[in-house]
Amino acid sequence: MSRSGRLLSLMEILRTRRRPVTAAWLAGELSVSERTIYRDVAELMAQGVPVEGGAGVGYLLRPGYFLPPLMFAREELEAIMLGLRYVDQRGDAVLKAAASAAKAKIGAVLPPDAGVTLDLPLAMPGPSPAPFPDNVVELDRLRAAIRAQRRLEIVYADAAGHHSQRMVWPVQIGFMDSARVLAAWCELRQDFRTFRTDRILSIVEGSQYPARRAELVRRLHEHLALSSQAQSADKN
CATH class of the missing domain: 1.10.10.10 (Winged helix-like DNA-binding domain superfamily/Winged helix DNA-binding domain)
Known part of the structure; x- marks a missing residue:
């Protein structure tokens, strides 16, 4: 070397x-x-x-130092391109634009012989999902609340159209095949819940929630893992 x-x-x-x-x-x-x-x-x-x-x-x-992505292995670049294409399929307008910008930045600093991986990747995502339902509340407002760790008072409509009012601590946004969901701690249920973003009718931002988001993310993933195990056990 x-x-x-x-x-x-x-x-x-x-x-x-x-x-x-x-x-x-x-x-x-x-x-x-x-x-x-x-x-x-x-x-x-x-x-x-x-x-x-x-x-x-x-x-x-020192944190914050930016190192341009000049040293991606071929497999690393394939993984990145697969992720960017997945975002282009399932992301909202903000994330789609970010994925396009990221691809352009990566392409600008890669050596010429690596550029073929950007234009002709070996991996591809599955078929594009059906169009997602329109959101009343823009995802960018939810992202801003997550970053600021703000409690949200939401009006939510369930599958039957019944409305309820919840106070939640937003943690992450999930991009599923047929819908996008907000994963949050629900003060009413005292547990984690997911809310389809197209059924969130309004939000009112409140105070910072009394928890560290990093800890909530860890607990959320534990909750999801346990739920998945329970569903598998029921099927067996």
Whole structure:
């Protein structure tokens, strides 16, 4: 591996680590000596890359540093393209535009021989789903509430058309084959519930909810896993 390639590999490794990693560990990952790691880290620092730490402490790339996607393996690029095509099928207008912009940015920094993967990928998603029902409340308003961790008072219509008023803590938006759903903690049910976004008739934003969203996401996924196991058990 050339030194420039090794420096890029070193930055990519540091970018994916949340805690300091030692020179010995980095040397093992890159199959070089610790002395080489010390020299490479010094070179990155000289070039303005915000590497923090030192010998005996470990190294960490300061959060927020952007590394252009120059080192995607073919399989990684295939996975990204499959995901972008899936978004183009099931995403709303905002996410579709973001997927198109992301593809253009990736294409602008890839070497020419890798561009064929963007235009002629090996993998493709399944058939496009039927058109999604129109939303009364734009998904961008729901995304903003999720990011701000705001409680939402919603008016919701069930399948029979009956209206109910709920206070929920929005956690994630799910893009299913036939509908989009808001996954949230429901104060009324004291449990996680999913609400079809096309049946949310109105929202009123409230105060921040008294929980960390990261913890709610973890608990939501545990809840979904248990629900899936229970459904499988019922079928058996």
